[in-house]
Amino acid sequence: MTHPEDQDRTRELPAYLDPRGVDQPTERYRGAAYDPRVDHHRPAADQPTQVYPPAAQQPPAQRSPYQPAAQPPGAYPPGGSPTGGDDVPPRKRKRRGWKIFGSVVLVLVVAIAGFVIYLDTSLNREDILADYDGRPADTPGVTWLLVGSDSREDLTDEQKDELATGDAEGKRTDTIMLLHIPDSDAPPSLISLPRDTLTDIPDYGQQKLNAAFAFGGGSLLAQSVEGLTGLRIDRYAEIGFGGFAGIVDAVGGVEMCLDEPMNDPLAGLDLEAGCQTLNGSQALGYVRTRASANADLDRVQRQREFLSALLSEAASFGTLINPFTSVPLALEVADTLIVDDDVHLWHLASMGLAMGSGDLVTTTVPVAATPTLPEVGSVVQWDDAAATAMFDAIRADEAIPSELITTE
Known part of the structure; x- marks a missing residue:
C-alpha cells in the first residue's frame, strides 16, 4: 500500500541534504542529536517510537586515555614534536x-x-740540604736520604703506652737509608746504613753515625752521610714513631711473613711465626727490635723489607683508587713527614713508585767488623774497598755489582 504523500517522495532529498534547508526545526527536533532514522518530512505518527534524550542530557563523550588532548592550531602535541x-x-x-x-x-x-x-x-719542609765547602758534586739520578727517628713529639701518654716508645726526650735516628733512583736503565737501589757506623762527624770527631742526628738534626746527618759515601744527597725525608704507625694503619696494615716467633717486651712486640698483617703498633715494634742474633744488622734488614712492603702497598692500584684509603694516607703523609725545602708531592710519589717496584735492589753497605771501642761503644766498621766500589757504581748511575749485594 502506497501512502498518498509518498507519491512524489522519490524526487525529494532528505532534509539534511536539501540545499534549501529547513526554515525552523520542529519542537521535537530542536536540541536533539541527528538520527538518520528520523525523516522530518514525514508525520510524527510514521516516525520510530524510540525517544532520544536531548543532547544536553547525554553524557559527555569519554576521551580515550591514549588519545592526546586537542591542541591549538600550529601547536605540537605532547613530546614537543609533530x-x-x-x-x-x-x-x-x-x-x-x-x-x-x-x-x-x-x-x-x-x-x-x-x-x-x-x-x-x-708538607713539613725544613732547610736540610744546605751547601757547604767541599760538598760532593751533583751526580746523575736522584739520591734520597731516608730517616726514621724515635721522636715522640705530638704523642699522648696513651699513644706512648700503646706504641711502647718510652718517655725519652729529644730524637735520635733508628733508621738511615739511601735510595738511589737512576736516570739510566739500572734498577733503583735501597741501601741501609747501620746507625752504629763509625764515622767522622763535622765538629764532633769520630762518633756513631746516628750521633750526627742527635747533635745537629737532619742537616748534620746529611752532611755526615755525604762525607762518608761521597754521594750528593738530592732529597731528604724523615718520619717519627707516630707518623710511621699512622701510615701503616692508613693502608690497613702490611703483611709480613716471619720464619720464627718474635718477642721483645722493650719494643712492645709479640708475634707468632707465619704470615700475618701487622698494624701500626706491631709494625713499629718489628722495625725497632734488636732482639736477634745480629742485633742492628738484622734490624736494618727488617727495616728495608718492611719499608718496601709498605710503599708497595701504598702505591698499589687498589689503594690509590679507594678514596677511603688513599685520602687518609695522603693526609697522614703530609701531616707527619719532614722533607727538605725542594721536595714536592710528586717527588714523594716518584720515591714511592721506585721503592714499590719489583726490580728494587735492597742491600746493606758492606761491613768488615763490629768492634767495641772505648768511649764509643759497639760500632760497625765498613769494608772500605767494597763500600767504595758500591758508591762508585751509584755515582756513575750504574747497577750495584751483584757481589757487593748483601742482606747482612
Missing part, C-alpha cells in the same frame, strides 16, 4: 650529554688538583 617524540633532535641530545659529561670531568679535575695543592702546601 610526531609526539622528544623535542630535542638526536644530534643535540648527544651534544648535551657530552656537555654534562665534560662538566663532571672538569669538576673532578679541579677538585683533585685542589687537593694535591693542599697536600703539597701542607
